[in-house]
Amino acid sequence: MQCYKNGQLIDSIPLLDRAFHYGDGCFTTARIFHGNFELKELHFARLKLACNSLSLDADLSFIEKSFVHLQQQHPNLNGTLKVVISRGEGDRGYSLPLHAADVYVWYYPRVTQAFQPEWIESGMLNHALGLNMPHLVGLKTLNRLEQVLLKQEADQQGWLEALVSDVQGSIVEGVSSNCFIRINDRWITPELRYNGVHGVMRAKILSRMQQYQVECEQRCIDMSEIGRIQSLFFCNALHPMKAVIRFHDRCLEQQPYLDLFETLKLSQID
Structure with missing residues (x-):
């Protein structure tokens, strides 16, 4: 693992960094495949939106500078890139410091493969998300305590x-993905009105659906509709399709995943 702060390689983080004390900032996680920063434009657009919403004065060119350093060190760059925008150092208390935000870039090397559907078992968690402050809906802020507790429950279930x-x-x-659900032979993705993250892969898939004329409705999906789910897959920046073959004790239809994966050309994400 390597970490850059404002384009410079570092091995420590300041004790007064507000990202640590208050979760004061935002982040994004990207896949690097054969040196390609996948979904780069969508990642940058989301970071810009979050910085504007959170009043973070961040120079995002530091991301590119850090990435160039990594490419120079690793000719065949493969792995995960995590970008954290922190408010930076500040005194105790919630009042905002007046200086520019800090841009951290973490690189986690790992073997990455060309995308294929990943088959998983899944279910519905008992813990529920709260309703966000409207100003924060859709943003990927550093406050992830809900996801930590949700992941604990999922791990306990073996999902x-x-x-x-x-x-x-x-x-x-x-827990760490958006979802697409097939009900009555139609794809639906939840409308993220009160909570949830506007994922970059979700945006890419919706764009491809429009491009290839695949109908997909964005609407509220009530818990009472769970029994009508025919197919379900999860997606995030690290994988476009984690396809659920078994939901609790019920087997889901598999062919719709294969058809959609091929139609949307999800093996090719740029």
Whole structure:
């Protein structure tokens, strides 16, 4: 693992960094495949939106500078890139410091393969998401305590990923993914009105669906519709399709995954 701060390689983080004290910032996680920063434009657009919403004065060119350093060190770059925008150092208390934000880039090397559907078992978690402050809906902020508790429950069930609802009884997403659900032979993805993350892979898939004329409805999906789920897959920046073959004790249809994966050309993500 390597970490850069504002384009410079570092081995420590300041004790007064507000990302540590308050979760004051935002982040994104990207896949690097054969030196290619996948979904780069979508990642940058999401970071810019989050920085504007959180009043973070961040120079995102430091991401590119750090990435160039990594490419120079690793001719065949493969792995995961995590970008964290922190408010930076500050005194105790919630008042905002006046300086620019800090841009951290972590690189986790790992073997990456060309995308194929990943087959998993899943279910519905008991823990539910709360309703976000409207200003924060869709943003990937550093406050991930809900996801930590949800992942604990999923791990206890032996599920790699699982469906999550909110306190109003609506299906929202997975623990660390967005989701697409097939009901009555139609694809649906939850409308992220009160919570959830506007994922870059979700955006890419919705764009491809429009491009290849695959109907997909964005709407509220009530918990009462769980029994009608025909197919379900999760997606995030690291994988476009984690296809659920067994949901609790019920087998789901598999052919729709294969058809959609081929139609949307999900083996090719740029």
